[in-house]
Amino acid sequence: MSSQQSDTGNQKEAASHSGPSLRAMIAKHRILLLVGMLLVGYTLCGFFLAPYLVERYLPGILQNKLVCSAAIGKVRINPLLLTVEANDFSISEADGTPVAGFGRLFLDFELKGLFRWAWTFKAFQLENPEVSIVMEQEGSVNLTKLIPEKKLDRRGAAPINSDDEDAAPPRLVVENIELLDGAIHVADLRQSEPARADIMPLNIRLERISTLP
Numbered sequence: 001m002s003s004q005q006s007d008t009g010n011q012k013e014a015a016s017h018s019g020p021s022l023r024a025m026i027a028k029h030r031i032l033l034l035v036g037m038l039l040v041g042y043t044l045c046g047f048f049l050a051p052y053l054v055e056r057y058l059p060g061i062l063q064n065k066l067v068c069s070a071a072i073g074k075v076r077i078n079p080l081l082l083t084v085e086a087n088d089f090s091i092s093e094a095d096g097t098p099v100a101g102f103g104r105l106f107l108d109f110e111l112k113g114l115f116r117w118a119w120t121f122k123a124f125q126l127e128n129p130e131v132s133i134v135m136e137q138e139g140s141v142n143l144t145k146l147i148p149e150k151k152l153d154r155r156g157a158a159p160i161n162s163d164d165e166d167a168a169p170p171r172l173v174v175e176n177i178e179l180l181d182g183a184i185h186v187a188d189l190r191q192s193e194p195a196r197a198d199i200m201p202l203n204i205r206l207e208r209i210s211t212l213p
Contacts (some may be wrong), residue, residue, distance in 0.1 A: 046079025103128030118171035
């Protein structure tokens with residue numbers, strides 16, 4: 001009788017010791033499973049969902065904000081390396097006249113900027129950027145056509161907000177900037193014989209650009 005009671009007591013004691021450890025293991029596995037699911041979700045959204053949303057909605061957003069037609073090609077985002085690549089971007093006037101665009105944009109974001117509360121990029125590369133500046137016969141510049149009329153002043157220029165002038169620039173650090181094979185096309189149509197000039201190829205390399213005090 002006493003041996004049976006001792007065996008029962010040992011089983012209860014073993015169960016009492018194994019219970020908390022088992023619950024701890026289950027809780028640990030649940031946490032690891034949750035972290036794994038979040039990581040998989042973040043990776044899938046970064047590789048597939050985010051590029052799709054940019055390709056689909058960015059042109060429409062620009063067309064709603066500006067008087068223009070916009071297009072963008074393939075967008076690639078690597079959420080693990082924190083890089084963004086966009087190709088074949090263009091903005092045109094409502095009639096289809098090209099205004100600006102680029103062949104390829106590459107951004108390499110650095111997490112270390114979070115410790116300084118600043119957007120930090122290891123690399124900013126812009127390939128084949130082009131801008132067309134046209135002085136129309138009546139004296140306006142083609143770039144102002146992109147701005148909705150309700151946002152222009154009586155002279156047809158974009159008003160300057162005094163609050164924007166006093167606002168501090170965003171905290172930004174770019175370690176390497178490269179503009180490769182760019183072109184600026186300038187045309188003056190006010191004369192009887194239009195004057196045209198092309199500035200190309202335009203190659204600019206800058207290092208350690210910062211807006212921090």
